[in-house]
Amino acid sequence: MAFLSSKAIYGVAAMYAISRTTNNKPMQVKEIAAMTHISHGYLEQLLSSLRKSNLLVSIRGAQGGYKLARSADQISVLEIIEAVEGAFYKIDGNVGASTILEYFWSDIENKMCAMFEMKLSELYRSSQPYFYEI
Amino acid sequence: MAFLSSKAIYGVAAMYAISRTTNNKPMQVKEIAAMTHISHGYLEQLLSSLRKSNLLVSIRGAQGGYKLARSADQISVLEIIEAVEGAFYKIDGNVGASTILEYFWSDIENKMCAMFEMKLSELYRSSQPYFYEI
DNA sequence: AGTATCCATACTGTTTTACTATGGAATAAA
DNA sequence: TTTATTCCATAGTAAAACAGTATGGATACT
Numbered sequence: 001m002a003f004l005s006s007k008a009i010y011g012v013a014a015m016y017a018i019s020r021t022t023n024n025k026p027m028q029v030k031e032i033a034a035m036t037h038i039s040h041g042y043l044e045q046l047l048s049s050l051r052k053s054n055l056l057v058s059i060r061g062a063q064g065g066y067k068l069a070r071s072a073d074q075i076s077v078l079e080i081i082e083a084v085e086g087a088f089y090k091i092d093g094n095v096g097a098s099t100i101l102e103y104f105w106s107d108i109e110n111k112m113c114a115m116f117e118m119k120l121s122e123l124y125r126s127s128q129p130y131f132y133e134i
Numbered sequence: 135m136a137f138l139s140s141k142a143i144y145g146v147a148a149m150y151a152i153s154r155t156t157n158n159k160p161m162q163v164k165e166i167a168a169m170t171h172i173s174h175g176y177l178e179q180l181l182s183s184l185r186k187s188n189l190l191v192s193i194r195g196a197q198g199g200y201k202l203a204r205s206a207d208q209i210s211v212l213e214i215i216e217a218v219e220g221a222f223y224k225i226d227g228n229v230g231a232s233t234i235l236e237y238f239w240s241d242i243e244n245k246m247c248a249m250f251e252m253k254l255s256e257l258y259r260s261s262q263p264y265f266y267e268i
Numbered sequence: 269a270g271t272a273t274c275c276a277t278a279c280t281g282t283t284t285t286a287c288t289a290t291g292g293a294a295t296a297a298a
Numbered sequence: 299t300t301t302a303t304t305c306c307a308t309a310g311t312a313a314a315a316c317a318g319t320a321t322g323g324a325t326a327c328t
Contacts (some may be wrong), residue, residue, distance in 0.1 A: 004137075005284085006285080006286070007286080009239070013235060016232065028303095028304070028305090041287070041289075042286065044305075045287090045307095048305085048307080051305095051306095059304085060295060060296095060304060060305045060306080061293095061302095061303065061304055062297065062303040063295085063304080064294085064295070064305060065304075100150075100258045101150060101257070105143070108249060108250075111245075112137065115242060115245055116242075118238075123234060123235070123238055139315085139317090140317070162273070162274090163274075164273090173317080175318070175320075176317065176318050176319085178274075181274090182276080185274095185275095192275085193273085193326085194272095194273060194326060195271095195272065195325050195326025196271065196325095197326085197327060197328095198272080198325085198326075
């Protein structure tokens with residue numbers, strides 16, 4: 001059981017790739033696909049979702065492509081995942097009418113959110129152990 | 135998108151219910167179903183998985199039921215989830231051949247494991263905010 | 269023997285996943 | 299102005315997972 005689908009992984013990988021472009025030309029789908037090894041057609045759908053969620057802007061036509069809609073320090077991993085997978089984990093812990101379990105799941109939920117609130121610009125720092133304490 | 139299926143929620147709810155029995159008689163499926171409002175037939179499957187993972191023992195025949203296979207302080211939420219959902223999140227963060235993302239996902243994975251390493255016996259304490267720091 | 273309980277397997281309708289396919293719309297370059 | 303390039307939108311699809319339901323069998327207590 002994979003707790004995150006490849007959509008989430010792909011989405012973050014694509015956004016990360018775009019965020020690391022040095023020239024400020026828009027990045028093309030085929031470039032991103034080549035870098036990330038995501039299928040071109042599938043990637044298009046994900047990028048489309050990311051654009052509709054206002055995380056990317058697109059330029060059509062020759063020399064077109066995608067750019068971040070905001071700077072990388074204003075885009076969180078959570079936003080990316082939610083953009084491609086739909087609204088995130090609302091755990092229905094209300095099973096057995098147990099307040100204790102409700103608290104537990106709600107706490108898990110908060111911790112999860114905290115983990116994914118890391119910004120795109122901070123990703124490269126995650127190689128430093130325990131950088132992003134929650 | 136729910137990050138945990140109802141199977142996981144159900145599994146934990148069932149195990150928690152069993153762990154809170156005061157008399158030391160085995161707890162019957164119908165009792166657990168009544169407490170948790172999980173469908174009887176479906177619950178049987180989940181309990182069966184939990185038994186096969188050696189988290190529960192069963193007693194057949196009249197007055198039979200289920201008991202914990204070990205004491206509640208030796209059973210983690212992670213084990214329960216893995217028993218009903220299959221081996222947990224091995225995130226394939228190896229997309230785009232980016233070491234940075236690999237580190238990120240691996241870190242997320244560790245944090246997730248830490249969150250779910252809480253023992254069944256400790257669950258009731260989760261109502262105390264920030265009890266189980268990771 | 270009869271009843272209560274767990275056990276095993278199979279079936280089912282719906283949704284999600286991870287794509288592929290097709291063609292259209294916009295824009296830049298020739 | 300044509301053509302090539304790029305994104306855009308929609309639909310289709312095979313396989314798996316989800317959340318059950320259904321049926322009957324095995325075991326053990328009374």
